[in-house]
Amino acid sequence: KLLEGDEEITRMMKEKLDENSWKNVHEILYKHEDAYLAVASGRYDWIGRLTRAAIIRPKVGQVTITRILDNIATHPFWGFIILIGILGLIFWLTYSIGAPLQDILDQYLVQGSSNLIMGKLIGAPNWFKGLLIDGVIGGAGTVLTFIPILLIFFFIFGFLEDVGYMARAAYVMDRFMHLMGLHGKSFLPLFTGFGCNVPAVMGSRIVESRRARLLTIMLAPLIPCIARIAVLNYLTPIFFGKLAPMVSWGLVVLTLIILVLSGILINKIFFKGERSAFIMELPLYHIPNFKTIVIFVFNNLKSFIVRAGTIILIVSIIVWLFTILPTGELETSYLAKLGKYLTPIGRVVGFDWRMILATLTSFTAKENSISTLSILYGKMNENGGLAYILKNTISTSSALSFLVLQMLFIPCMATVVTVYKETNSWKWTIFNIVFLLVISTIGGIVTYQIANIFLT
Numbered sequence: 405k406l407l408e409g410d411e412e413i414t415r416m417m418k419e420k421l422d423e424n425s426w427k428n429v430h431e432i433l434y435k436h437e438d439a440y441l442a443v444a445s446g447r448y449d450w451i452g453r454l455t456r457a458a459i460i461r462p463k464v465g466q467v468t469i470t471r472i473l474d475n476i477a478t479h480p481f482w483g484f485i486i487l488i489g490i491l492g493l494i495f496w497l498t499y500s501i502g503a504p505l506q507d508i509l510d511q512y513l514v515q516g517s518s519n520l521i522m523g524k525l526i527g528a529p530n531w532f533k534g535l536l537i538d539g540v541i542g543g544a545g546t547v548l549t550f551i552p553i554l555l556i557f558f559f560i561f562g563f564l565e566d567v568g569y570m571a572r573a574a575y576v577m578d579r580f581m582h583l584m585g586l587h588g589k590s591f592l593p594l595f596t597g598f599g600c601n602v603p604a605v606m607g608s609r610i611v612e613s614r615r616a617r618l619l620t621i622m623l624a625p626l627i628p629c630i631a632r633i634a635v636l637n638y639l640t641p642i643f644f645g646k647l648a649p650m651v652s653w654g655l656v657v658l659t660l661i662i663l664v665l666s667g668i669l670i671n672k673i674f675f676k677g678e679r680s681a682f683i684m685e686l687p688l689y690h691i692p693n694f695k696t697i698v699i700f701v702f703n704n705l706k707s708f709i710v711r712a713g714t715i716i717l718i719v720s721i722i723v724w725l726f727t728i729l730p731t732g733e734l735e736t737s738y739l740a741k742l743g744k745y746l747t748p749i750g751r752v753v754g755f756d757w758r759m760i761l762a763t764l765t766s767f768t769a770k771e772n773s774i775s776t777l778s779i780l781y782g783k784m785n786e787n788g789g790l791a792y793i794l795k796n797t798i799s800t801s802s803a804l805s806f807l808v809l810q811m812l813f814i815p816c817m818a819t820v821v822t823v824y825k826e827t828n829s830w831k832w833t834i835f836n837i838v839f840l841l842v843i844s845t846i847g848g849i850v851t852y853q854i855a856n857i858f859l860t
Contacts, residue, residue, distance in 0.1 A: 584667030
């Protein structure tokens with residue numbers, strides 16, 4: 405420190421040493437006026453030796469595995485095909501593995517629990533049995549059957565992130581993102597939106613430009629989150645059978661096309677068509693750490709189960725409560741009166757009052773649309789399961805319109821709150837809500853009218 409000229413250390417040494425000792429030290433310091441340069445150089449030499457010992461560098465001209473893989477993964481054409489293939493693989497695995505497991509959970513968790521409780525509660529008040537069977541099991545229990553689908557999605561997403569592929573996906577999408585005035589870095593938070601829109605909105609912080617960050621936030625709620633995909637996976641097999649994977653994939657593609665068109669429109673109107681530059685370092689590929697992936701999956705599933713046990717359960721009970729008040733009959737309940745009052749609005753998109761209420765409750769959490777349908781339609785038939793009831797009550801055109809509107813509708817409450825926190829603006833938050841309301845309504849109307857022509 406003395407050689408570096410540290411003033412505090414120099415003062416302390418002057419105080420502690422006698423005059424002759426300090427004179428000797430001062431002479432040494434005087435002879436080494438540029439000693440601080442030598443000290444700095446020594447430190448960098450030491451750092452260099454450490455890094456050379458720790459890092460294995462490829463020989464000059466040697467082709468690494470990362471470079472070989474990147475020749476394909478970052479190729480303008482093949483890289484895009486690989487990305488589309490990965491998304492397709494997620495849907496294929498979801499239906500080939502997740503859907504059968506979901507059916508098993510539905511059979512034993514929902515229907516099995518309902519039958520068990522009915523047998524155990526003989527003689528109990530009807531309202532109490534209704535609360536447990538229709539409110540708790542029919543509502544939150546139905547949502548818990550989404551767990552296999554979520555498990556598969558989060559495992560694949562965690563795997564891709566851990567091996568280092570996500571940065572390549574951002575690179576490949578850079579040219580595509582420029583259509584909306586964004587760059588590849590915005591793709592990372594938007595892709596995260598497939599898991600949940602909340603981290604997608606928060607992830608916009610990595611985008612340096614305020615304009616690009618704001619545009620990313622506005623578009624993030626349009627990404628079909630796993631809750632929306634779970635709703636798709638639950639309803640499409642009921643109405644479309646073997647065509648369910650194709651219909652689901654088509655709806656996701658349609659949503660992404662609308663996202664791109666919305667991005668172009670918002671950028672042209674509010675940001676005058678500005679563009680952003682993109683510089684990003686691509687990390688090396690590495691063998692996945694399955695412990696890290698398992699922790700990632702566990703944390704996300706835990707978050708979902710906690711939400712199912714709190715928000716979704718509470719909303720399910722409230723919805724059930726309003727289906728029996730004040731007379732104990734669904735058709736004369738407060739909820740039925742509200743739904744029937746809104747029926748003229750729902751008619752243009754092919755909704756009955758139950759579907760309208762299911763759409764409105766999805767604002768608290770997207771999964772609530774299924775729990776609400778389970779409560780409202782489940783009351784219509786004590787013998788048939790929810791899938792049977794929906795299949796025989798809702799037309800295919802109305803079902804398709806419902807799915808399109810669910811994909812484009814206002815995101816969950818948590819996402820709206822996050823949009824406000826990240827923009828710190830009620831203007832942009834309200835604009836986002838109104839914008840999504842408009843395009844979801846237009847999407848529902850167009851889908852229902854076209855479906856009526858070709859599906860009837």
